[in-house]
Amino acid sequence: MSTTTAPAASPARPRAGARTLAVTSGKGGVGKTFVTANLAAALAAQGQRVLVLDADLGLANLDVVLNLHPKLTLHDVFTDKATLDQAILPAPGGFSVLLAGSGMVEYSRLTPEVRDKLLSIIEQVKPRFDWVLLDTGAGISDVVLFAVAMAQDVLVVATPEPTSLTDAYATIKVLATQQGRRQVGLLVNQAGRPGEGKLICGQLQQVLQRFVGSGQPFRLDLMGEVRSDVSVRQAVLKRHLLLENYPGSDAAQGIKALAARLLS
Numbered sequence: 001m002s003t004t005t006a007p008a009a010s011p012a013r014p015r016a017g018a019r020t021l022a023v024t025s026g027k028g029g030v031g032k033t034f035v036t037a038n039l040a041a042a043l044a045a046q047g048q049r050v051l052v053l054d055a056d057l058g059l060a061n062l063d064v065v066l067n068l069h070p071k072l073t074l075h076d077v078f079t080d081k082a083t084l085d086q087a088i089l090p091a092p093g094g095f096s097v098l099l100a101g102s103g104m105v106e107y108s109r110l111t112p113e114v115r116d117k118l119l120s121i122i123e124q125v126k127p128r129f130d131w132v133l134l135d136t137g138a139g140i141s142d143v144v145l146f147a148v149a150m151a152q153d154v155l156v157v158a159t160p161e162p163t164s165l166t167d168a169y170a171t172i173k174v175l176a177t178q179q180g181r182r183q184v185g186l187l188v189n190q191a192g193r194p195g196e197g198k199l200i201c202g203q204l205q206q207v208l209q210r211f212v213g214s215g216q217p218f219r220l221d222l223m224g225e226v227r228s229d230v231s232v233r234q235a236v237l238k239r240h241l242l243l244e245n246y247p248g249s250d251a252a253q254g255i256k257a258l259a260a261r262l263l264s
């Protein structure tokens with residue numbers, strides 16, 4: 001299947017290759033998959049060609065969130081049973097997806113083969129899209145860190161819960177030390193009140209600067225804040241995109257603002 005259902009790129013944008021953005025988190029279940037899918041829809045609505053790669057190998061569930069029942073997945077590409085073109089599917093929301101399918105246990109460990117296959121897939125898709133979003137797993141396992149390392153930019157999703165913040169801090173610390181990143185984006189999801197994202201970002205930045213040291217400036221950029229919103233749960237339960245079902249909801253506004261910030 002081809003990607004022809006994805007919208008064409010805006011002519012103003014040079015076709016030098018996709019911007020790659022890994023969406024990751026310290027703690028699990030904070031909303032990475034929800035954010036990635038809806039961000040993809042928000043970018044697509046702005047005329048961007050977007051591919052979401054389900055990089056949560058082993059515990060993939062992007063297909064569940066999007067209510068897709070793929071016959072062909074990354075697994076088939078890895079084992080040469082399908083071409084990349086056959087496995088890239090159109091998703092609701094006007095973007096494309098490359099799904100991993102759950103139960104890819106053999107890929108939950110980072111072998112040289114998984115590494116090479118993933119890198120080759122990224123290189124092949126980059127010229128064809130404006131954005132490649134990687135929905136990664138949580139934590140700092142080698143598969144997650146490798147998936148993040150493949151992307152130019154990283155967006156760490158955290159909720160205001162203390163456990164999520166501690167884990168976000170640990171993750172960002174690893175990204176700074178192991179990947180040499182000096183800039184990481186933060187999305188505060190499930191914010192209880194407006195402005196909570198800014199507060200949390202300021203606190204995290206302070207602790208991180210102390211850790212990284214004043215000689216090496218480190219920037220944690222608040223890319224957005226998405227409110228805790230009952231519509232999210234309702235959309236997920238229906239297996240629909242929030243942006244399509246509840247476009248006027250608080251959380252949808254937060255996602256659209258995140259897309260606008262990324263495009264600015």
Ligand SMILES: Nc1ncnc2c1ncn2[C@@H]1O[C@H](COP(=O)(O)OP(=O)(O)OP(=O)(O)O)[C@@H](O)[C@H]1O
Pocket residue numbers: 025027028029030031032033034035056136137138189190191226227228229230232233236251
């Ligand atoms: N802004 C929000 N408001 C309310 N509920 C939310 C919000 N964001 C996420 N959730 C809830 O959190 C659940 C988990 O989200 P999601 O599956 O996207 O997390 P995840 O970080 O991808 O998890 P995993 O680490 O297992 O991959 C959603 O199904 C939804 O019910």
Ligand SMILES: [Mg+2]
Pocket residue numbers: 032033034056061135136
């Ligand atoms: Mg997920």
